[in-house]
Amino acid sequence: MSKFSKKRGKADPEVSTASLPDIIFMLLFFFMVVTVLRDAELKVKVITPYASELTKLEEKSLVNYLYIGKPTKQHQATYGTKPRMQLGDKFAEVRDIPLFLEKHKVKVPEAKRPRITSSLRVDGEVTMGIVQDVKTSLRKNGQLRVNYSAKKVPTN
Amino acid sequence: MAKKSSRDRMKNEINAGSMADIAFLLLIFFLVTTTIAEDKGILVKLPPWSEEEPDITKLKERNVYSVLVNAQNQLLVREQPMRIEDLRENAQEFIANPMKRPDLSEKPTKAIISLKNDRGTNYETYLKVYNELKGAYNDLWNELCQRKFGIDYSEELPVAYRKAIKAEIPFVLSEAEPTNFGEE
Structure with missing residues (x-):
C-alpha cells in the first residue's frame, strides 16, 4: 500500500466541536453587553425627521425619553388622532412631566444628575x-x- | 490488581454537550431583543425658566438675526422671505460679517439669533431650521478651529480648545414664545 493512503486512514475525520460553546458564549456576552432592552412599546407613531448636526447620546441610563406623535391605529379609537405624548409605557399629559422626571432622577447617582438628558x-x-x-x-x-x-x- | 472502588469507575464529569444549546438559546433571546440603533439628535440647552420675556428690543438691530417660521412653514429672516436651503450661508455671513457691512453683526460675540415660530409650525420644519442655524455655527467653529489648531471642531476636543473657540464665536440662540396660529 502506498504511503499516503495509510496516513489518511489513520487520521480522525471529525472536527472537534469542543470549543463551540466557547464561541457561542463569546457571541452571547457581546450581545448581552451591547443590548438595551426595549423598555416601552410605542403607542404613538414616531418617525423622527432628518438632520445633519447630530450629537450622540452617551450614557443610556442618563436619558429619559418623551415620545410625541399621533396615537397608532389600535389606540386611535380611544385616544383620537390628535398628537399625544407618551411617557414610559402610557399616554400622559403635560402635567405628568414633573413626576416622570423625578422618578427617573432618583434612579441616577447624585454626581451624574447634572448630565441627565431628555x-x-x-x-x-x-x-x-x-x-x-x-x-x-x-x-x-x-x-x-x-x-x-x-x-x-x-x-x- | 487492586479492586477499583465504585467511585473510581464513575466518570466524575457533567455532560457539557448541552451547554452549547443553552448558550444558543440565550444568544437568540438577546439577538431578538437587542436594539443596536443608538440615539442621535440635536442637543439643545434650554434657557432656565423666568417669568419675564427677554427683551430683544434693547439690542442694536444690526446684531439681531430674527428668524420667523409661520404656520405655513414659510421662513421670514430679517423681514425677508427666504428658503431653508439658503439659511445656513446667510446666517454665517451675518455672524462672521467678513465684509464688515454695517447692517450685519458687529462681531460674532455680539450676534444674537432670535428664533420664533407659530404653534402650528411643523416640527420637521422647525428642526430643519434649527439644524441649519446650528450648522452655520458648526461650520464657523470648524473654520476657526482649523485656523487656530489645525483640526476640525468636535465635542471630543480638550475643554480648553473648545472654550477658546466658544469665546470667539459663542452660540447665542434665543427662542421667543410662539404665537398662537394654526394650532391643530
Missing part, C-alpha cells in the same frame, strides 16, 4: 404647539439638557 422623540408631522408646551414644562422643572432626536441624513 430625549424628545417627536414625529415630524406634529405641530409645534404640543412640543412647545412640553419644552416649557421641562424648563420650569429645571431639565434643560434636551436632545431633539433625529436621523442622520443619508449621504449620497
